[in-house]
Amino acid sequence: MTYLTKPNLLLIMVDQFRFDWISCAGTNMVDTPNIDRIAARGVRFERAVCNSPVCGPSRSSLAAGVYPHRIGNLENFVNYPLSQPTYYQALRQAGYRVGIVGKSDLHKGDHFYGLNGDLPLMYHLGFTDVHETEGKMNAAFRRNRLMQLEIDPNDDSHIAGPYQRYLRDRGLLTAFVEDYRRRFDNWKLWNAWPSPLPAEHFHDSYIGRASCEWLERISDESPWHLFVSFVGPHDPWDAPAEYVETIGDRPFPASIADSLEDKPQWIQRKSSKHTQGMSDEDLLKVKRHYAAAITLIDDWVGTILDTLERRKLADDTVIMFCADHGEMMGDHGLFQKSTMYEGALRIPLIISDPRHPVAGTSNALAELVDLHPTLLDLAGAEYARAALDGVSLVPQLRGQPDAHKSYQFSELNNSRMVSDGRYKYIENHNDVAELYDLQEDPQELRNLARDLPEIRQRLHSAMMQIRK
Structure with a gap:
């Protein structure tokens, strides 16, 4: 297969992003004009779900193409098994340059990513260009412990990854760590106040800018796959103040109120822990921060799309937008993920292939694991279909009927x-x-x-x- 028949593949993943918080979904939550640009030229899978509503297992399942239990990963701090093949390896073998900018969670148990975000482990997993960053929740942590407040600018031993190094080199890391310490010392899932960082230096701005720099310098001598992995809009709720101000005092639809009478005991306990003492104004503030974080990401999605167009790459690049899992956002008295309810389970999933411009929505029972064979099919790569739980979504991208899977499956520990x-x-x-x-x-x-x-x-x- 010649290069001309192999498209570039851009996967944009967001972390803890609800399926209904994109404006192309028709909900009155937040405006996402740039994500909508992808949807306008592609297929939006309205029923898509993740295969584990927690970061590590979900991302590992995508990499492997199989459900989490098959690779022994049902916990959020389990490293990806090095003997398990990845779709990144298959793309590299098919002649692709394979890049990542942002969070991978493929060796989350280590909580160390290298000063430049390019540990050798990531090359083994199939990447050729690596700029891996810390995740959102642990961005101020060193090996699962909060950093000391006194940060020696000449000491790299406490740095977990390139974003921390970036903040330290600009004199911003101490204020960032102090803010995280304040949040964790009095931890409530509904606490929300702006980050001390300006938007320019916010974590997702760092990832968006580095992704655009990668796209600016990538050569056209081989096809490429870039995995842009934003860390937001994951909590803590700390959107930059200038973005929170753009949201203003706008209202949001109410979260799902539930007596929990028929829910499991563990859900009832969890709900009490998550929202005890929370007022309606507290919840509204969280939603405003969530919308602000999404708006910042959407702005960077727009800059990425503009970069593709400026470099005349847009017509040869398949774009996928998805999340690793959702966010409960107060539904049933819950926040975060780690439940099987729709808010945590459902994800946004949009795929745009400019070579076959089919636009619209699909009711196929799509799963995140399906992106593994979809990417490989688009690349013309060889793989053992029978060994995967994922099923390619290429037929839906070609306008064929919604018949896909009979069931969707997801699991936790x-x-x-x-x-x-x-x-x-x-x-x-x-x-x-x-x-x-x-x-x-x-x-x-x-x-x-x-x-x-x-x-x-x-x-x-x-x-x-x-x-x-």
């Missing part, structure tokens, strides 16, 4: 989920099972596990088949 698109069954370890009719009850307020035993059994059987 204490729960797992299977859905046929209408009914969702959740198995909670040592706790009550849950069954929701997403067509009649999209807010997941009525647990039908006792009322619909036949559907529950069918989905349970499907789950056991998937886990074989």
Whole structure:
């Protein structure tokens, strides 16, 4: 296959980003004109889900093309098994230059990324160009501990990655660490106040700028895949003040209120812990920070798209926009992820292939793991389809019917989920099972596990088949 038949592949991933917080979804949450630019030229998968609503397992599953349990990764701090092949390796073998800018979470247990973000481990995993950064939550940490407030500018031993080094070299790291210490000393999931950093030096600005620099210097002697991995809009809620001001006092739709009577005990405990003492104004402030963080990311998505167009790369580049998982944002009294409810499970997923301009939406039961074979198919790379849980989405990109998978599957260390698109069954370890009719009850307020035993059994059987 010649180079001309191989497109460049740009994957833009965001962290903890709700499926309904993009304006092309038709919701009144936040304006995302640049993400909408991708959707206007591509297919938006309205029902897409992640395969584990937590960062590490989700990203590992994408890399491997199989569900998390097959690679032994159901925890957020488990390193990717080095013997497990990745799609990055397959693309490299197919002649691609393979780059990453931002968070990988493929060796999250180490919490060290190198001063320049280019540890040898990442080359083994298949990358040829590496600029890996710390994640959002641990951006002020050194080996899972908060840095000391007194930071020696001549001592690199406390630096976990290139973003910390960047802040230190500009005299900004001490203020950043002090702010994180304040947040963690009195940790509440609904605390929200602006970062001490100006927008120019915010973590996602650093990633967006480095991504554009990569695109500016990449040669056209071989096709390339760039994985741009933003760390936001993940908490802590600390959007730059200038972006929070642009959101102003605008209202937001209410979160899902739930008595939790039919929910598992572990969910009830979690909800109490997450939102105890929270006022309506506290929740509104969180949403404004979340919208502000998304707006900043959207601005950088626009700059990335402009860079492609200026370099005349846009017509040869397939663009994918997705998230590793969602964010509960107060639904059922919960924040963050680590549950099987729609807010955490569902993700935005948009794919635009300019060579085959099919635009619109798809109801296919897409999963994040499906991007693995999709990328390889687009690249014309060889791979063992039967060994993967992911199924290529290329037929949907070519305007073919929505038939894709019969079920979606996701798992954590204490729960797992299977859905046929209408009914969702959740198995909670040592706790009550849950069954929701997403067509009649999209807010997941009525647990039908006792009322619909036949559907529950069918989905349970499907789950056991998937886990074989």
